[in-house]
Amino acid sequence: MKNLQGQLLISSSRLFDPNFRHTVILVGQHTTDGALGVVLNRPLDASVAQAVPALIDLVPEGEALFEGGPVQPSSPILVADMSHPALADIPVFDRIGFLTGEIRDDQKRGIVRARVFAGYSGWDAGQLEAEMAQDSWVLDPAQIEDVFTEDPDGLWQTVLKRMGPDFQMMSRVPFDPRMN
16 A cells, blocks of 8 residues: 555544544554554644643644544644744655654744644554555545644535545535434
8 A cells, every 4th residue: 555644534434433433634654564643623622721731832822632533642742834844753744744742942943833632543554554445534635724724623524525526425424324
């Protein structure tokens, strides 16, 4: 399988795992050892100021903390639009990269905008490939607007709709299939 770094994983209507139902995940890293990414469309009820006050200077005032995934939810991941992408700990695509751990001063100066995620989504070697073979995910190249969407709750539908007519019906599948 090709490297999925910089791609969006959009959960298909066949994926019922509550951790990933109706999610859009930005794949930050994909190797033969596995993959990791963050869920872009799960804002939490907590603000960055409440949950991770050390990072409040890096995001707009009142910015929500996002649920990045079920792995290490107490560890923040900063996804940033960088003036110099090489400053990112994990360059992802274009100017977007992941910052993990302690953020250096040169990295802080290079941040154009950022979003904070609690935890991440991770897959062991071969796990994501197996899920892809089961049609659990559809792929679309990530766009900077996806990462910083002002409508995270509508991102799943928005991405599917822009993918064309073949995905229009899927974009209307309710979160709870019993509501169909």
